[in-house]
Amino acid sequence: MANKKLKYFILTGEPGAGKTTLTKKIISILSDKGIKTFGFYTEEVRRDRTREGFDVVTLEGKRGRLAREERLLEGSVKFRVGKYGVLVQEFEKVALPCLQEVDKEQLHLLVIDEIGKMEFFSNSFKARVREIFSESSNNIVLATIPLRKSDALIENIRNNKYAKIWTVTKENRTNIHEEILKEMKSVLGFN
């Protein structure tokens, strides 16, 4: 039986497993069914065969830089993950406004791809995530978290009683949306 209390639809998986592609597929199917979606996803930025960094892109199409290879950045880099410098202010400018509840009356899905190490250099984002996953939150969320143990808040999300986690792999990524949508159906009320 479907869990009536399910609020958080969580994707995890190895880097490059297909989480963002799956997220976009689910958003597109829900939009066709008239379900309102908002939030953001992160996208790789490649030049030739090199990954130069990541952009944050809202569902409305606003885009900003999340991270770039340090060699491409001017000035000193305060936050880094591997060879990438994280652009916290640029990320916040794009990501934070789209995480506000736009319409409390209508059921909607909030998309956060992803809740990870780079994004957590932003204290404001972290605070908003804490709110969204709090007991009193009414948000229904599709979010991505890292596969491996990390920040305590991410571990809380992984163990949240209102959450269900799907591990995306190259083997299941083509069909797993069917299972997720089946669970979303009773929560978001579509056919």
Ligand SMILES: Nc1ncnc2c1ncn2[C@@H]1O[C@H](COP(=O)(O)OP(=O)(O)OP(=O)(O)O)[C@@H](O)[C@H]1O
């Ligand atoms: N169902 C699919 N069929 C074919 N190719 C796919 C599929 N899903 C993802 N890909 C390809 O795999 C690559 C990685 O996909 P994607 O960016 O969605 O993964 P990710 O898990 O979000 O990665 P990251 O961990 O870096 O955010 C992309 O080149 C994408 O086009």
